[in-house]
Amino acid sequence: MTADIVIPKDIATAVIAPAAYAEDAPALEAFRWLRANNPLGRAELDGVYPFWVVSKHADILEISRQNDLFHSGDMPTTFTTIEGDRYVRERTGGSPHLLRTLVQMDAPDHPKYRLLTQSWFLPQNIRGLEDRIRGIARAHVEHMASLGGECDFVRDVALTYPLRVIMEILGVPPEDEPRMLKLTQELFGAGDPELNRSGAEGRDNDAAMLELQAVIADFFMYFKQLTDDRKANPRNDVASVIANGQINGEPINDFEAMSYYVIVATAGHDTTSSSTAGAVWGMCQYPEAFAKVKADPSLIPGLVDESIRWITPVKHFMRSATADTELRGRKISKGDWLWLAYPSGNRDEEVFEDPDAFRPERTPNRHLAFGYGAHLCLGQHLAKMEMRILWEELLPRLKSLEFAGEPARSAGAFVGGPKRLPIRYQFA
Template sequence: MSAATGADEVIPGSIAATLVDPACYADRRIHDAYRWLRANNPLGRAELETFDPFWVVTRHADILNISRQNELFHNADRATTLTNKAVLDRVHKITGKPNLVRSLVQMDAPDHPKYRALTQGWFMPANIAKFEPRIREIARATVDRMAAKVAAGGGLCDFVDDVALGYPLHVIMEILGVPEQDEPRMLKLTQELFGPQDPDTARVREALSAEVFAAMMQAVVADFAAYFQRITEDRKAHPRDDLATVIANARINGEDMPLHDRTSYYMIVATAGHDTTSSSTAGAIWALAEDPEQFARVKADPELIPGLVDEAIRWMTPVKHFMRSATADTELGGRRIAKGDWLMLCYASGNRDEAVFENPDSFRCDRKPNRHLAFGYGAHLCLGQHVARLEMRILFEELLPRLTTLSLAGPVKMTQATFVNGPKKLPIRVVMN
């Protein structure tokens, strides 16, 4: 049960409706809602007929506070992404639990630290540094293909289609150990998993009932499971120096990792490992295409590239939210949070919090400090953050010297999704050498 709700706690219905509308994340109305919430009700309750009530956490400090208290705010007890009542009910009927998958994101202690430790060493800077020469090869080949496309297209290309989708996908699939010929399948499944609310990426294009939606997501998970079962069988028989071998042969409490957990582990690496980086990479080019002065600065000074990378990650914040649930009655931001209450951590709002970031809506590649929350915080800090920064830095080191001019060649289109979103069309006009 929730604590009694005061009238001042409930956010306006129009703002609450914005938070659950995928179209508002595509046309940037979501940032207007976040801005209003930070100023007027930074920790308020959304009460919508089709959703369980949830607290909306929009300030940087409150998101940090929740993220560092893993015993008090759990991931696994309720759905980890915002989901309506009907879909929640259907998922529970399918799995007996609030989530379709059980990856690191859907775990709490004691399981979470055990599962995270299996691959944490792989994602540390000292280990991923060995991939830098190969990542640079991939980056150069990607830039060469872009140059050929631009030459054939009269100076035009779509940066998402021609660069941002394929490059991080190829990098993470090499690290994971997925054959290059299977990358289109991984891209399609990822888009179906993260973009079921977008008509361009959903497996089914018409309006969906909760039952059809849940069944569609279950089918996507089943496709991932079938694919990675073959990978597991191969890596058990023929171990290699790749991440798939680590996952395939991992043991938890002295036994093989359960099948569903193993599928979920593959999925989080294979999907989050490229989709979010793709969005941030496209975001950087979008920002530079709109700001010739900043484009000239970063071209002239490669030392700005790491700052460009972090600012792109902050500015796009591809993962818009995760949900937490309270394990006990507590107080937060002057509100009484009851045991079992559901909280929406709005990372994209925290990353534009005026109390932390000067001119937060502006893109500044020299922003220092840049204490963004795009990778989360605390025990659930993104495992792949160092890989993401490395591959983005290398790409821009290879791409920017070859760009003479850069501008938008049409409107940018964003995906319609309340969980993970970013540019899906980014037409640019360039001159390349």
């Protein structure tokens, strides 16, 4: 491998380090360097399989649209160490996945499993949920109004609002929502000692993997009971669709049903929570953005898209090449592993003017935060609708908005966003 292809070790380390995303700047600086100097570079670090870092918007699109050439399921779909991969394969009989969700699937399975629940998340169907979602949004605005002009927006609004919406669609009762929230944070926050189950930092690989397995087992235990109930008493909810779903005329097995629940129950709220909090963070950091959206409510859809781009809750997915190919003049070999760096694509200077700024009026806003191609996020329309409705209810009542302390992001190289956002505000 020629030297100019290999990424400097400090840059490659910043790409994979959970803490680099907590502080935001180290990861974004590494990606900025890569886009300028080595937009399709190869990381070669001790203890991990070599992988390509795809840092440019155009290349991420190119890979995402070629699902036959770049698979999601042949290698781990999220980054792991060689030791972590071996650990999983030993316990799954050779599979690189502890879960088998839509994210880990390729054709022909992926389109069939996606079709099971797809209709629930189409724009024409979620429009019927608008009144119910607006009621949930109003309740959260009233809660915020009752807090006396200061709150932690993550804890008090952003975490619970999307959670309530997706759990209602899924069919999980309100009393179980705290459990779902805690399990989601433990699953996605494994690299953050404030969010993971043990509260530990820098655990060895086996301890971290055991903890992750325990979290997944708790999810499975909960959803097994839900499945049994919905098989006996189907209702008009997504849980009933999954519990009674069939692929090729056969019921889906328990492992795949449980995995399906987990992706809907976690991705269905966590990323929306991060983007919702990101909008408030952006409006506090850029008061002119708050003033513009207050003065012109037609900018609310732009506020939604800009907060999703600016935060980019999903930091990466991995792909592996199914054949020798060429990208950006570089030879990719069959079996090569590629890191799709979404925060980098969403700050690409060739696509976004002044990419680090928070600009609700940004148009067009061709961000990649929902993915692209066959794996385009199933819940994107629901997420945008939830955020739009919340801002329609909250912004007319907000007279002022500012930080009331130091905000903080979670440590995570896979999924993450604001974990603390102390704000001060006045209601009209």
